[in-house]
Amino acid sequence: MDYTIRYGLEFNPFLKNSKEIFVSTDESKEVLFRLDYLAKTKGFGLLTGSPGRGKTTAIRKWVQTLNNSQYKVVYTCFSTFSPNDFYRNLATELGAQAHYRKPELPGNSGRAHKALCREKENSSNHH
Numbered sequence: 211m212d213y214t215i216r217y218g219l220e221f222n223p224f225l226k227n228s229k230e231i232f233v234s235t236d237e238s239k240e241v242l243f244r245l246d247y248l249a250k251t252k253g254f255g256l257l258t259g260s261p262g263r264g265k266t267t268a269i270r271k272w273v274q275t276l277n278n279s280q281y282k283v284v285y286t287c288f289s290t291f292s293p294n295d296f297y298r299n300l301a302t303e304l305g306a307q308a309h310y311r312k313p314e315l316p317g318n319s320g321r322a323h324k325a326l327c328r329e330k331e332n333s334s335n336h337h
């Protein structure tokens with residue numbers, strides 16, 4: 211049975227990422243508020259939650275509001291990452307060389323983040 215035809219739907223809402231529909235709830239407003247805070251404070255954060263809660267949809271909606279020349283958004287959706295894999299991926303996404311010795315990983319990502327912030331500040335001061 212084709213439920214889209216039977217119920218007059220434009221698409222199947224039960225397929226993952228079939229269409230991005232953002233439903234504004236208190237929870238989604240809180241997520242967007244916190245993401246805005248991260249942008250204002252030049253920080254980085256981690257958004258976690260149960261499958262199907264709208265994490266990806268909220269992030270995609272939020273990213274559309276950002277100026278690409280001012281912000282670097284790193285989206286990683288692998289729940290199987292170890293902490294070391296996470297730091298390696300973050301360093302690589304921020305343009306730093308990923309280290310493979312465990313003690314160097316968090317510091318390398320942090321240095322890459324600070325360098326990116328300085329680069330953005332310098333470019334905005336020259337305009």
